[in-house]
Each structure stands twice: as C-alpha cells, then as structure tokens.
Amino acid sequence: MKLYNLGKVPWQESQLIYHALALCGEEALCLLSPASPYVCIGFHQDVTQEVDLEYCRQNHIPVFRREVGGGAVFLDGRQLFFQLILHRNSPHAPKRIDAFYRKFLQPIINVHHKIGVPASFKPVNDLMVGQRKISGTGVGEIGDSIAFVGNLILDFDYETMSRVLKIPDEKFRDKVKKTIEENLTTISRELGQESLNRWDEKTLNDLMSKEFEKILGPFTFGRMDAVLIDKIQELKTTMLDDGWIYKKAGQLTGRVVKVRAGLEMVQRMHKASGGLIKTNFEIREGKLANINISGDFFCFPHTLVQDMEKHLEGAALGDIREILMAVYDDPMNQIPGVTIEDWMMTIKK
Amino acid sequence: MEIHGYQMPENLYYEKNHYWVRIEGDILVMGMDDFAQKMAGDIVFVKIPFVGKKLQTGKKFAQVESGKWLGKVYAPVNGELIEGNEALEADPEFINQDCYGTGWMYKIKPVDMGEVENLIHGTDAIDKWLLADIEKYKEH
Numbered sequence: 001m002k003l004y005n006l007g008k009v010p011w012q013e014s015q016l017i018y019h020a021l022a023l024c025g026e027e028a029l030c031l032l033s034p035a036s037p038y039v040c041i042g043f044h045q046d047v048t049q050e051v052d053l054e055y056c057r058q059n060h061i062p063v064f065r066r067e068v069g070g071g072a073v074f075l076d077g078r079q080l081f082f083q084l085i086l087h088r089n090s091p092h093a094p095k096r097i098d099a100f101y102r103k104f105l106q107p108i109i110n111v112h113h114k115i116g117v118p119a120s121f122k123p124v125n126d127l128m129v130g131q132r133k134i135s136g137t138g139v140g141e142i143g144d145s146i147a148f149v150g151n152l153i154l155d156f157d158y159e160t161m162s163r164v165l166k167i168p169d170e171k172f173r174d175k176v177k178k179t180i181e182e183n184l185t186t187i188s189r190e191l192g193q194e195s196l197n198r199w200d201e202k203t204l205n206d207l208m209s210k211e212f213e214k215i216l217g218p219f220t221f222g223r224m225d226a227v228l229i230d231k232i233q234e235l236k237t238t239m240l241d242d243g244w245i246y247k248k249a250g251q252l253t254g255r256v257v258k259v260r261a262g263l264e265m266v267q268r269m270h271k272a273s274g275g276l277i278k279t280n281f282e283i284r285e286g287k288l289a290n291i292n293i294s295g296d297f298f299c300f301p302h303t304l305v306q307d308m309e310k311h312l313e314g315a316a317l318g319d320i321r322e323i324l325m326a327v328y329d330d331p332m333n334q335i336p337g338v339t340i341e342d343w344m345m346t347i348k349k
Numbered sequence: 350m351e352i353h354g355y356q357m358p359e360n361l362y363y364e365k366n367h368y369w370v371r372i373e374g375d376i377l378v379m380g381m382d383d384f385a386q387k388m389a390g391d392i393v394f395v396k397i398p399f400v401g402k403k404l405q406t407g408k409k410f411a412q413v414e415s416g417k418w419l420g421k422v423y424a425p426v427n428g429e430l431i432e433g434n435e436a437l438e439a440d441p442e443f444i445n446q447d448c449y450g451t452g453w454m455y456k457i458k459p460v461d462m463g464e465v466e467n468l469i470h471g472t473d474a475i476d477k478w479l480l481a482d483i484e485k486y487k488e489h
Binding site for chain 1: 388389390393394396412414415416417418419420421485486
C-alpha cells in the first residue's frame with residue numbers, strides 16, 4: 001500500500017486527495033494538513049443552515065462539502081489529517097462498523113500513548129481522554145472504496161469553531177463554545193503548549209505511519225502522479241463548485257450540534273397554531289439536560305413552562321410523550337393551540 | 350421469519366447488500382432490511398434522488414448515513430425510480446423503527462419484473478445467505 005506523507009498542502013487538496021484516490025480505486029494512507037483554515041461540512045448538510053457564510057466570507061474562510069458524513073467542522077493546520085483509503089471489499093476492512101473503527105483507530109491511540117496522552121477508544125468511533133474527545137473521525141463509501149478520515153488535534157481554535165457555525169442567537173453560540181471547550185481536548189491542552197516543539201508534524205506523521213504499518217503491512221512511497229493530479233483537477237470542477245457546496249438536503253427546523261458521542265446540543269423551533277415554540281436542550285447519554293423552553297404561545301398557569309422544564313429534565317427520550325401526557329391530563333394546565341405533537345416536534349433530535 | 354434475532358420476512362426478495370424488495374402490482378418497493386439497520390445504528394439521513402432516475406442493477410443510486418458511516422444504496426434491478434419516501438427526509442429514524450413498513454425507501458418501475466427472481470428469495474436461500482453474512486460480520 002502507498003503512503004502519501006505530504007505535510008502541508010493547499011486546503012483544497014487536503015480534502016480532494018482522498019476523494020481522488022478513492023475514485024481511482026487506489027489503496028493508500030495519506031498524512032497531511034491544510035496550509036490554511038476552512039470549514040468542512042458533512043455530506044448531507046445544508047450549508048446555509050449550518051454555516052455562518054457571511055462570517056466566513058468576511059474572514060476569507062472557504063467552505064467544502066465532503067463525501068463523508070458527520071457535522072460541520074473548522075479545520076486548520078494545527079490538525080494533522082490521516083486518511084486511509086481501502087477497497088470496499090479489502091480483507092483489511094472489518095465488515096462491522098464498530099470493528100472497523102476499533103481496528104483503524106488503534107494506531108491513533110498508540111500514537112497518543114507514545115507521546116503521553118492517555119487516549120482510549122469509545123465505541124462507535126470516538127477517541128477520548130477522560131470525558132473529552134481528542135480526535136474526530138468518519139467514514140464514507142466513495143466510488144468502490146472506503147475512505148476513513150480523521151485528525152490528530154495539536155491545538156484547536158474553539159472561538160473560530162463556534163463563530164463559523166450558523167447559530168441564531170449569541171447566547172446559544174456562547175453555550176456551544178463552552179460546551180465544545182468542555183468536551184473536546186487537544187494534545188497541547190493535555191501536554192502543554194511547549195510539547196508541540198517536540199511533537200512536530202513530521203515526527204507525529206512518522207509515528208502514525210509506523211503504527212498503521214503494523215496492521216496494514218509495509219508502505220511504499222507514494223508520489224502524486226499524472227493520474228492522481230488529473231483526478232484532483234477534475235474534482236476541483238465539481239467539488240469546489242457552488243452547486244455542490246450549496247446543494248440542499250432535508251429541511252431543518254433548528255440546529256443539532258454533536259459535541260461528542262453521547263452529547264448533542266439541540267435548538268428547535270416549531271410553529272404551532274397557538275404560537276411559536278422554541279427549545280434549547282442537550283441530549284446527554286440519551287437523556288434530556290438543561291432544557292429551556294420559550295416562545296410566544298399562551299399558557300396557564302404562568303409557571304407551567306418552568307414546571308414542564310423541571311419534569312423533562314433528566315428524562316429519557318422515550319419517556320417524553322408520557323411526561324407531556326401527564327401535563328395535559330391535568331385540567332389546570334392550559335396551552336391553547338399547542339398539542340402534544342407540537343411538543344414532540346420540538347423536543348427531538 | 351426470525352434468524353438469529355433478525356426479522357427477515359420470507360415473502361420478500363433481498364438484494365445482497367441487505368435491501369429488501371416487495372412486489373406491489375407492476376412496481377417494486379424497496380427498503381433496508383433488519384440486519385442492515387441493526388448493523389448501521391441510528392440512520393440520520395437518506396438521499397431521495399429525483400423521480401425518473403434510471404437505475405442499473407448493482408449500481409449505486411443513493412446514499413444513506415448512519416452518523417458513523419456514509420454508505421450507498423444499490424439498485425436491485427434495472428428500472429426507473431418513481432417515488433422516494435419523503436417522510437424519511439424529516440424522520441430517517443423510521444428505518445430503525447419499522448424498516449419493512451413506514452421506513453420503506455423507494456418505489457421502482459422495473460424494466461423487467463422477471464429480474465426480481467435473480468434476487469435472494471425463498472426461506473432456504475434467505476436463511477443460508479443471512480447466516481453466511483452473520484458469520485462474515487463476526488470476523489475481526
């Protein structure tokens with residue numbers, strides 16, 4: 001298998017190369033990082049709903065849509081990318097999704113251990129240090145290949161990450177930033193800023209290639225040949241085109257920010273006949289947390305919304321309907337024009 | 350019928366990548382089978398391609414995302430897409446909740462209805478195929 005140990009590359013190539021290799025059906029490991037920052041959205045996301053495009057334009061931050069799932073992320077040169085491309089039926093690739101991630105995250109875990117970061121695997125695809133995530137990963141089937149992509153996070157710009165996301169109000173943005181800070185760590189945060197002098201890009205890429213060789217066999221040195229360069233050029237015309245980046249997916253009524261496995265921040269809006277309902281909440285390990293309900297609907301008694309928040313706090317997602325039914329069963333409680341179904345629309349992922 | 354905890358109705362036809370096909374008059378309805386939806390986990394997105402899209406047996410024509418994996422949907426027969434389940438755009442979890450019912454994915458007008466006979470069908474064939482895949486998925 002080939003190893004493309006490329007170091008810093010133009011931001012577009014940091015994405016296009018693995019798409020090109022996958023479409024060419026060439027198995028390889030790419031180790032690289034972008035020379036300049038950009039935002040990368042998941043395959044099915046609607047960029048106008050997810051990204052503050054005006055902020056990105058003003059700050060010269062381009063946006064790219066990858067053919068891999070997941071959410072919008074801010075990427076820059078302080079994140080070292082690993083991109084493994086395998087044939088769809090490669091004997092190296094376990095069929096089960098969890099086994100696939102477990103196998104191919106092991107080299108990354110080993111690198112973290114070698115440099116003194118106690119990272120561990122959390123199924124299905126997270127790499128954690130304690131309760132904090134330290135690497136983002138995803139898989140996409142591209143052409144007849146599987147592309148497994150992820151990053152070694154030397155340092156992270158939490159401020160810009162929270163700024164590039166399209167979030168309707170600043171309060172929620174501040175909360176998103178704090179939650180990401182609480183739930184995403186980096187190598188420099190774990191080992192100190194000075195550690196980055198020792199663990200520079202070349203050293204870490206060498207460590208990663210050695211660890212991947214243990215499970216994939218020896219690599220040969222990959223060069224950007226004419227076929228690969230042509231494919232990248234061809235992809236530039238499609239994947240950097242506005243039609244691709246702005247393509248619409250399903251309608252979203254709010255925002256879901258996945259912070260790590262088991263923690264999502266949700267903001268929902270729904271127009272019921274009795275008025276607009278807005279909710280902000282977290283889903284922590286399948287349970288509601290920090291729920292906040294607002295809107296322009298009428299309710300009686302005036303403490304009803306607070307009471308509902310109290311009842312819903314800590315509730316499992318499967319119990320929400322029952323809790324709401326208990327609220328509606330009490331004849332003292334009145335929310336004209338807002339049904340249980342309306343609430344179910346706003347208190348969901 | 351149930352095979353090792355997976356519901357696999359014996360009256361359906363199955364594409365080898367674990368999509369089921371049901372004959373409804375002169376059209377086919379397809380969706381993800383119970384084995385695939387359990388392996389995938391929570392489905393978060395289903396692509397509904399444009400109506401009229403030409404489908405070629407074994408070629409991908411849509412994507413489905415489980416949050417951890419962006420996978421492909423393969424055409425079970427040659428034909429034309431005549432409808433996608435638009436409810437899945439807002440509620441892709443229907444596939445996890447009811448993969449043979451509300452979680453149906455696409456309706457296809459086949460070029461030749463006889464092609465369904467090339468799919469996996471019949472109790473013995475379904476049983477043999479699924480057991481082999483269960484074994485494959487145990488690897489590693």
